[in-house]
Amino acid sequence: MKKYLLVFSMLFIGQMAFAQAWQGRGDQKIQVGLNGWGYGTGITATYDYGLSKLISVGAGANFFFDHSNDKYRNDDFGVFGRLNFHLQEPLGLPSNWDIYPGVDLGLLGKSGTYFGAHLGVRYFFNNNVGVFLEAGNNGAIGVSFNL
Numbered sequence: 204m205k206k207y208l209l210v211f212s213m214l215f216i217g218q219m220a221f222a223q224a225w226q227g228r229g230d231q232k233i234q235v236g237l238n239g240w241g242y243g244t245g246i247t248a249t250y251d252y253g254l255s256k257l258i259s260v261g262a263g264a265n266f267f268f269d270h271s272n273d274k275y276r277n278d279d280f281g282v283f284g285r286l287n288f289h290l291q292e293p294l295g296l297p298s299n300w301d302i303y304p305g306v307d308l309g310l311l312g313k314s315g316t317y318f319g320a321h322l323g324v325r326y327f328f329n330n331n332v333g334v335f336l337e338a339g340n341n342g343a344i345g346v347s348f349n350l
Contacts, residue, residue, distance in 0.1 A: 222299035222327040223349065225291045227256035232325075234335050236345015243267035243278070247343045251287060259287045263307070265341065281317070281341075283309025299333070301325045307341070 223230075230253035238245045249263035265281040287305035294302065307319040321339030325347050328334075333347040 222329050222333070224296075224299050224301035224325045224327045224333060225253070225256075225289045225303075227253050227289075229253055230259070231350035232259075232261075232347055233350060234343075234345055234347045236335065236343040238265055238267065238341065238343050244269040247345070249285065251285070253289075256292050257289055259289065259303075261285045261287070263309075278312025278314050281309055281311040283307045283317075283319075287323070299327045 230251075232249075232251045234247075234249045234251075236247050238247050245265055245267035247263060247265045249261055251259040251261035253259045262284050263282070265283075267279050267281075285305055285307045287303040289301055289303045290296070291298075291301045296302065301324070303323045303325075305321050305323065307317075307321065309317060309319075311317045319340040321337045321342065323335060323337040325333050325335045327347070327349070331349050333349075334345070335347045336342075336344050
C-alpha cells in the first residue's frame with residue numbers, strides 16, 4: 204500500500220511541476236464560473252487569447268438569475284470584450300500562478316453599454332485544469348481550462 208501511495212504522490216507532484224497558468228503568445232484559456240456580486244448572481248464564461256507575455260484579449264458572457272441592484276433587474280445577460288495584463292513574469296510568480304488586472308467593455312441587457320474592471324488570479328493544478336477568482340465590478344469564481 205505504501206508503494207502505491209508513493210507512486211501516486213510522485214505522479215501528482217510531477218503533474219503540478221508542469222502546470223502553466225500563463226504561457227504568453229498564443230495561449231488560450233476558457234473559464235466557467237459563478238458570478239456572486241456586481242450586476243447580479245449567475246453564471247459566466249470567458250475566453251482569453253494571448254498576444255504576448257503581458258497582454259491577452261478575449262470575450263465573455265454572463266447570464267444572471269438574480270439581481271442585487273434593482274437598477275439592473277431587467278438585465279438578464281451581458282456580453283463583453285476583455286483586455287488583461289498578465290503579471291506572472293514581472294512579479295516572478297511560479298508557473299502555475301497568474302495575476303491579471305483587466306478591463307471589460309460590453310453590452311448589459313437593456314441597460315446598454317458598460318465598462319468594467321477586474322483583478323483576477325489563476326492557479327493551475329496541472330497543465331489542463333485550474334481555478335480562478337476575479338474581483339471587480341463584476342466578479343466571479345470558477346474553473347479555468349487550457350486549450
